[in-house]
Amino acid sequence: xxxxxxxxxxxxxxTCTAAAQELQNWVRSVLTPALLAYQNTGQPCVDLDGxxxxxxxxxxxxxxxxxxxxxxxxxxxxxxxxGPGGLVRAHxxxxxxxxxxxxxxxxxxxxxxxxLAARLTPLQDLGDRDNPDAARPIxxxxxxxxxxxxxxxxxxxxxxxxxxxxxxxxxxxxPALISAYSSGAVSPHTTAMVAARIGIPAVVGxxxxxxxPFYRMTSEQKAQLxxxxxxxxxxxYHFAKxxxxxxxxxxxxxxxxxxxxxxxxxxxxxxxxxSPQAARELMHKVSLGLFGSGAPKLSNSDWKSLIGxxxxxxxxxMLNSVPAPTDFSxxxxxxxxxxxxxxxxxxxxxxxxxxxxxxPDDALVKSMVQGGYVNxxxxxxxPLEPEAWGAKIAFSAALGTVQxxxxxxxxxIENLGxxxxxxxxxxxxNEKLALGGFAQTLTLLAMRNQLRDPSNHLVHLTGDQATxxxxxxEVLSGxxxxxxxxxxxxxxxxxxxxxxxxxxxxxxFKAITSPHYSPPYE
Amino acid sequence: xxxxxxxxxxxxxxQQLTQLIAKLDVFIRLRTDQRKALLGHPHSxxxxxxxxxxxxxTFKQQHDALVALKxxxxxxxxxxxxxxxxxxxxxx
Numbered sequence: 241x242x243x244x245x246x247x248x249x250x251x252x253x254x255t256c257t258a259a260a261q262e263l264q265n266w267v268r269s270v271l272t273p274a275l276l277a278y279q280n281t282g283q284p285c286v287d288l289d290g291x292x293x294x295x296x297x298x299x300x301x302x303x304x305x306x307x308x309x310x311x312x313x314x315x316x317x318x319x320x321x322x323g324p325g326g327l328v329r330a331h332x333x334x335x336x337x338x339x340x341x342x343x344x345x346x347x348x349x350x351x352x353x354x355x356l357a358a359r360l361t362p363l364q365d366l367g368d369r370d371n372p373d374a375a376r377p378i379x380x381x382x383x384x385x386x387x388x389x390x391x392x393x394x395x396x397x398x399x400x401x402x403x404x405x406x407x408x409x410x411x412x413x414x415p416a417l418i419s420a421y422s423s424g425a426v427s428p429h430t431t432a433m434v435a436a437r438i439g440i441p442a443v444v445g446x447x448x449x450x451x452x453p454f455y456r457m458t459s460e461q462k463a464q465l466x467x468x469x470x471x472x473x474x475x476x477y478h479f480a481k482x483x484x485x486x487x488x489x490x491x492x493x494x495x496x497x498x499x500x501x502x503x504x505x506x507x508x509x510x511x512x513x514x515s516p517q518a519a520r521e522l523m524h525k526v527s528l529g530l531f532g533s534g535a536p537k538l539s540n541s542d543w544k545s546l547i548g549x550x551x552x553x554x555x556x557x558m559l560n561s562v563p564a565p566t567d568f569s570x571x572x573x574x575x576x577x578x579x580x581x582x583x584x585x586x587x588x589x590x591x592x593x594x595x596x597x598x599x600p601d602d603a604l605v606k607s608m609v610q611g612g613y614v615n616x617x618x619x620x621x622x623p624l625e626p627e628a629w630g631a632k633i634a635f636s637a638a639l640g641t642v643q644x645x646x647x648x649x650x651x652x653i654e655n656l657g658x659x660x661x662x663x664x665x666x667x668x669x670n671e672k673l674a675l676g677g678f679a680q681t682l683t684l685l686a687m688r689n690q691l692r693d694p695s696n697h698l699v700h701l702t703g704d705q706a707t708x709x710x711x712x713x714e715v716l717s718g719x720x721x722x723x724x725x726x727x728x729x730x731x732x733x734x735x736x737x738x739x740x741x742x743x744x745x746x747x748x749f750k751a752i753t754s755p756h757y758s759p760p761y762e
Numbered sequence: 763x764x765x766x767x768x769x770x771x772x773x774x775x776x777q778q779l780t781q782l783i784a785k786l787d788v789f790i791r792l793r794t795d796q797r798k799a800l801l802g803h804p805h806s807x808x809x810x811x812x813x814x815x816x817x818x819x820t821f822k823q824q825h826d827a828l829v830a831l832k833x834x835x836x837x838x839x840x841x842x843x844x845x846x847x848x849x850x851x852x853x854x
Contacts, residue, residue, distance in 0.1 A: 242811030248800040249809060259792050263785055274778040277771040283845065288831075288838055292782070295827045299793065302820050306801075309813050332811050339813070517788060761781075 243329045249310035253303050255515060257424065260300035261481045262521050267292050268428075269484040304424075308346075312339035346390045350425065353394025356381055360404050379411040389423030392416040397427045405433050409465060410457045418468045421475035428482055435487035438466065438502065439494025459497075466501035470508045480509030480522060488529025493536050503549035510556045519560035523587045524761040526553065531590035532762055540598050547595075554591055558584050564684050568726040573685075577736045580681050581743030589751035589759050678740045682712060682733070685725050691715070691733075694722035769849045772842050779839040786832045790825060797821065 272289045279285050315338035316330035356378060363374050385391040396417060399405050409417065417434070420426050437457070457465075469476050483491075491502045506526055513519040529535070530550075538546065561583065565576045683701060685691045691699040699715060701708045715723055720734035751757045802808035804818050 242814075243807045244809040244811075245807070252796050252800040255796050256793050259789055263789050266781075266785060271778055271782060274771075274775045278775040278842070281771045283772075286838055288782075288834060291834070292786075292831055295824065295831055296789075299789075299824045299828070302817065302824060303793070306817065309809075309817075327807060335811065335813070515792070517792065 241329050242332045242335060243327055244310065244313045245326045246310035246313045246328060247326045249306050249313075253305075253307035253310070255518070256303035257300055257307075258477075258481050258518060259515075260296050260303065262518065264293060264296050264300070265428075265482070265484050265525075267296070269486065308342050309335075309339060311342055312336075315342065346425075349388055349390035350394030350397070353382075353385070353388075353391040353396075354398035357395045357398035357404075360399070360407070363404075363407075375407050376411055379408050379413050382408065382413055382416045386415045386419050389419045389421075390425060392420035393423045393425040396420045396430045397425075399430065399433070402433055402436060405430075406437060406457055409437065410461060414461065414465050414468055417465070418472050418475045421469070421478045422472060424474075424478045426478065426482065431479065431482040432484075432487060434479070435483060435491050438462065438498065439490035441495045462495070462498060463501060466498055466505055470501065470504040473508055473512050476505050476508035477512040480506055483525065483529075485525050485528035485532060488526055489532075489535060492530055496542070499546055500549045503546070503553050507549065507553045507556055510553060510560065513557075513560050516561045516563040519557050520583065520587055523554065523557040523561065524759070527587070527590040527759070528762060531594040533758060535594075538594060538598055543595065543598050550591065554588055558587065561587060562681055562684060565681075565690075568690055568730070570726060570731040573726055573731045573736060574739045577678075577681060577739040578743050581678075581740035585743060586759055586761075589757065593751040593757060678737055681736070681740060682715065683708075686712075690725050690730075692724045692730075694719070696724075699723075769846060772845045772849070776839060776842045776846065779835050779842065782835045783832050783839075786828055786835070790828050790832075793821070794825070 267289050271292070275286060275289050312335050313328045313330060316334045317328055359378050360375060382392070382395055385395075396405070396408075399408065420430075469479055488502075488506070492499050506522070510519060510522055513522060562580050565573060567573070567576070682691060686699045686701045689698050689700075693699055693715075699711060701711065715733070720737060721732050723733035724730050725733060725736060751759070800808065801814075804814060809817075
């Protein structure tokens with residue numbers, strides 16, 4: 241007999257394949273151009289990017305296969321109950337048989353999908369009006385397989401040209417594309433085409449219009465595509481993983497009426513991130529795409545409609561990106577708060593700069609941004625939470641605390657709505673808002689039984705949002721010099737707050753005061 | 763777009779090689795930590811059997827290859843640094 245905990249294997253596979261994909265994108269979009277530019281100056285040719293790509297690809301496939309092993313273990317139970325902690329015991333030969341069957345099934349499904357797509361290729365040169373219905377039966381056949389992610393992935397990966405993709409989406413293939421993404425097997429080439437399709441402005445007309453080619457998507461279809469991606473966490477996650485910063489930019493700025501929906505897709509993806517590092521990488525990718533070098537400038541009126549979804553994305557990202565502490569000594573904790581503050585500030589820097597640049601003469605915006613309004617991004621991050629139990633408690637508690645400490649008013653939106661001067665006490669409000677990211681670090685400490693009140697009792701979190709919110713609020717509004725972390729000789733919470741805030745504000749300040757600021761991840 | 767001059771391209775590549783080494787390091791550590799946390803030791807109940815043994819063997823090879831790439835990146839970075847140093851020398 242052999243054993244496995246399939247859930248663990250699935251988590252391993254998801255985390256490591258996502259990281260591999262992220263790294264592969266970086267190699268493609270940053271390292272390769274840097275090497276080429278260097279070689280173009282007469283330096284010898286180096287294939288380091290190729291070697292890195294091969295090594296990452298090998299790791300990717302090894303880790304992806306772990307997911308199939310998990311499914312094979314699950315298949316041996318025939319839907320029966322699992323042991324304690326999700327443990328499965330089975331004969332090795334049964335696992336092997338199930339594994340072989342699974343692989344063969346997936347591959348066969350992808351081949352079948354590709355074969356169906358091949359029937360579209362001869363139609364690519366036909367004028368629409370000559371043969372407007374030729375593609376329809378093929379897309380109808382695809383629709384029958386919409387619940388089969390591997391078939392759909394095989395189909396879309398075999399489409400090589402943008403008009404073919406558009407034709408399929410315009411004729412009802414959107415659910416099949418979403419299904420394909422949930423398999424995690426969609427190729428980068430297909431993702432590049434999908435991103436381009438989202439960026440191309442939608443046209444009036446569509447499949448039924450006598451004046452438009454049948455392969456044009458309508459505005460409604462484009463909205464449907466983005467809404468469907470945002471509604472499917474697995475699809476949004478894999479889609480976002482495969483994007484490059486340039487593709488994020490193309491989608492966001494290509495067709496402005498859908499920028500908010502693009503952000504909703506990215507936020508769903510952010511909510512699925514399983515590690516602080518991955519959350520930061522997604523924030524960096526989106527920051528470079530939206531606000532990096534060469535990006536279009538957003539005007540004050542653009543911000544009015546986009547501030548909500550953009551803030552929601554960064555709010556979720558910041559809450560997901562604080563790593564857990566490991567060293568509970570005084571120095572260790574201060575160092576941890578320093579790093580968390582600096583990273584949060586750095587992750588938000590381009591966003592803050594863009595917001596600031598949209599209205600440089602407005603004293604209140606300037607004061608808000610410079611004074612630490614960075615954590616205003618927390619206000620709208622409510623409905624989405626991380627999946628992991630521990631992270632979820634920390635997330636809800638921090639979010640609830642910030643929402644209750646800060647009034648129901650929304651200073652940035654209010655300001656854009658011409659209410660400048662409404663909040664004269666910006667210093668006081670800044671002080672409260674800056675507590676947001678710090679609240680998250682405190683919840684992580686409390687969950688590890690490291691936070692003590694003035695009577696030296698441990699501060700506990702329960703998992704109940706209302707209770708935890710009150711607990712944290714009590715801490716944050718209390719005398720922070722009397723709360724301690726990490727035992728009798730540990731650090732005072734007030735010192736940790738200083739460590740966090742100074743770093744966070746420094747990073748934000750650097751961004752908005754340097755005309756040519758570029759973040760370290762650019 | 764302005765033409766990419768040799769020192770500028772070298773400087774840019776130097777920065778990206780630093781990034782590459784850091785990113786490879788993060789990736790290597792992520793795989794190692796996740797493997798330890800979720801899959802346990804090679805005989806753990808978390809995952810046993812021939813497929814686990816194959817996985818461990820392949821994982822080790824891939825781990826070594828990734829570490830070697832860090833060394834290769836550092837070595838290339840040295841040549842790039844030399845190009846930058848040569849460029850800084852006064853030209854006669």
